[in-house]
Amino acid sequence: MSPPPTVSGPTGPVRVALVGTGNIARFHASALASLPEQAEIVAAVDVDTEVLTAFRSRFAIPAGYTDLSAMLEDQRPELVHVCTPPGLHLPQVQTCLGAGASVLVEKPPALSLAEAEKMAAAEGGEGGPWLATVFQHRFGSGARRVRALADAGVLGRPLVAACHTTWFRPQEYFDVPWRGRWETEGGGPTMGHGIHQMDLLLSLLGEWTEVSATARRQARDVETEDVSLARVDFAGGAVASVVNSLVSPQEESRIRIDYERATVELVHLYGYGDSDWRITPAPGFEEEITTAWESGERGTDSGHHAQITQVLTALRQGTAPPVTSAESLRTMRLVAGVYASSFGGRPVTPADLGPESPFHARMDGGGVRW
Ligand SMILES: NC(=O)c1ccc[n+]([C@@H]2O[C@H](COP(=O)([O-])OP(=O)(O)OC[C@H]3O[C@@H](n4cnc5c(N)ncnc54)[C@H](O)[C@@H]3O)[C@@H](O)[C@H]2O)c1
Known part of the structure; x- marks a missing residue:
C-alpha cells in the first residue's frame, strides 16, 4: 500500500467511506448526506453485495467494494465510519488507521478492554489518524x-x-x-x-x-x-x-x-x-436554577447527526476526536466492571481490570457463567 495521506486539516469536504452498510450505516449516511459542505461519501464497503448495491443507490455513493483494503488503496478516504458487527471492529479499525484514515467506530468499539487498548495504540499520535467512538447521547x-x-x-x-x-x-x-x-x-x-x-x-x-x-x-x-x-x-x-x-x-x-x-x-x-x-430546583434555589437552565444551550437533538457534525469539525480543525479512546475506554471499563x-461476586475498581484480569481479555472472563 502507498504511503498514508496526511490527515490534519482538510480544507474541502472530508472524503468519507463507510464499512458495513446495514442497519446503523443508514443513520451515518443520512447525517453525512445532510452535511455536503463538510463531507463527501466517496465509497461504501460490504461483503453482502445486494445490501451494498441497495445502500449505494439510496445514498448515491459512487464506488462500492467488498474488500476494505482495496477501498482504502483506491479511494484514500480521510475518515472511515466502521458500522460492522463488533467482532470485526478491531481488525478493520487497525487497517484503516494503518492506511492513514481516521475512524469513527460504532459502539461497542470492541469486544474487550484488550481489543479497545489495541485500537487506541494504533492511533497516529500528533497530527496522525485518530479514532472516535459513536456515543451519540453526549452530543445533544x-x-x-x-x-x-x-x-x-x-x-x-x-x-x-x-x-x-x-x-x-x-x-x-x-x-x-x-x-x-x-x-x-x-x-x-x-x-x-x-x-x-x-x-x-x-x-x-x-x-x-x-x-x-x-x-x-x-x-x-x-x-x-x-x-x-x-x-x-x-x-x-x-x-x-x-x-x-x-x-x-x-x-x-x-x-x-x-x-x-x-x-x-x-x-x-x-x-x-x-x-x-x-x-x-431544591427549595431556596428556584430562581437561580431556573434562570441558569433557561439560558443554557438548546436546539440540538442527541443522535448521529450531532456527533458526526463534531467529528467532521474536529478532523478539519485538527483537534481531538469527539469521544477519544481514553473516554471510550473509561466506559468500556465500567461495562467490564459490571x-x-x-x-466474581465482589466489588470491582478500575485498577482491578488490568491485563492480569480475565475480564480484560473477555467480558465474560473466559468461562461459561450460567
Ligand atoms: N449507535 C447506535 O445507536 C447503534 C444502534 C444499532 C447498532 N449499533 C452498532 O452498529 C454496528 C452494526 O450494527 P447493525 O445493526 O447495523 O448491524 P447489521 O447486521 O444491520 O449491519 C452490519 C453490516 O456489516 C456487513 N459486514 C459483515 N461483515 C463485513 C465485512 N467483513 N466487511 C464489510 N462489511 C461487513 C454486513 O453484511 C451488514 O450489512 C454494531 O456495532 C452495533 O452495536 C449502534
Whole structure:
C-alpha cells in the first residue's frame, strides 16, 4: 500500500467511506448526506453485495467494494465510519488507521478492554489518524447544558443518580447470528444497549471508582445476560444505580441525577430532544436554577447527526476526536466492571481490570457463567 495521506486539516469536504452498510450505516449516511459542505461519501464497503448495491443507490455513493483494503488503496478516504458487527471492529479499525484514515467506530468499539487498548495504540499520535467512538447521547444540547451548569458549580455536588436502560427485545431479535453471544457481541444489554446511557452518565459524573453488580439471564435464550443491575460509586462522591434490561415491555431510557441544588431528569427511548429533560430546583434555589437552565444551550437533538457534525469539525480543525479512546475506554471499563463484579461476586475498581484480569481479555472472563 502507498504511503498514508496526511490527515490534519482538510480544507474541502472530508472524503468519507463507510464499512458495513446495514442497519446503523443508514443513520451515518443520512447525517453525512445532510452535511455536503463538510463531507463527501466517496465509497461504501460490504461483503453482502445486494445490501451494498441497495445502500449505494439510496445514498448515491459512487464506488462500492467488498474488500476494505482495496477501498482504502483506491479511494484514500480521510475518515472511515466502521458500522460492522463488533467482532470485526478491531481488525478493520487497525487497517484503516494503518492506511492513514481516521475512524469513527460504532459502539461497542470492541469486544474487550484488550481489543479497545489495541485500537487506541494504533492511533497516529500528533497530527496522525485518530479514532472516535459513536456515543451519540453526549452530543445533544440537553446533556451539554447539564454539563455546563455542573461545571459552573450552579447545581452543587452530585449526590445520587439512576441510569436505567430498560428495553424490550423479543427472542427473534437474537436470530441475527452475531447477537446474544460473547464471542461476537461481547455481552448483552450492558455491553450492547445500556452502554449509551452509561457513557452519558460518565460524561456527566466523571470517573467511577467502584462497581458492585449482578447479571442475570431472566427470559431470553442467549449466551449473555439479558438483565444487569449495578451500584456505581464516583470519585466526585455520587452513587448511582445502573439497570440494563432487554426484557422490559414498558421501554425507556432514563437518567436522573440529584445534585445538591436540583434534580435533573432525562426520559427518552433511543434519542432525546430538549423537551425530554426536566429540572426541579431544591427549595431556596428556584430562581437561580431556573434562570441558569433557561439560558443554557438548546436546539440540538442527541443522535448521529450531532456527533458526526463534531467529528467532521474536529478532523478539519485538527483537534481531538469527539469521544477519544481514553473516554471510550473509561466506559468500556465500567461495562467490564459490571461483568467482573457480577461473575466474581465482589466489588470491582478500575485498577482491578488490568491485563492480569480475565475480564480484560473477555467480558465474560473466559468461562461459561450460567
Ligand atoms: N449507535 C447506535 O445507536 C447503534 C444502534 C444499532 C447498532 N449499533 C452498532 O452498529 C454496528 C452494526 O450494527 P447493525 O445493526 O447495523 O448491524 P447489521 O447486521 O444491520 O449491519 C452490519 C453490516 O456489516 C456487513 N459486514 C459483515 N461483515 C463485513 C465485512 N467483513 N466487511 C464489510 N462489511 C461487513 C454486513 O453484511 C451488514 O450489512 C454494531 O456495532 C452495533 O452495536 C449502534
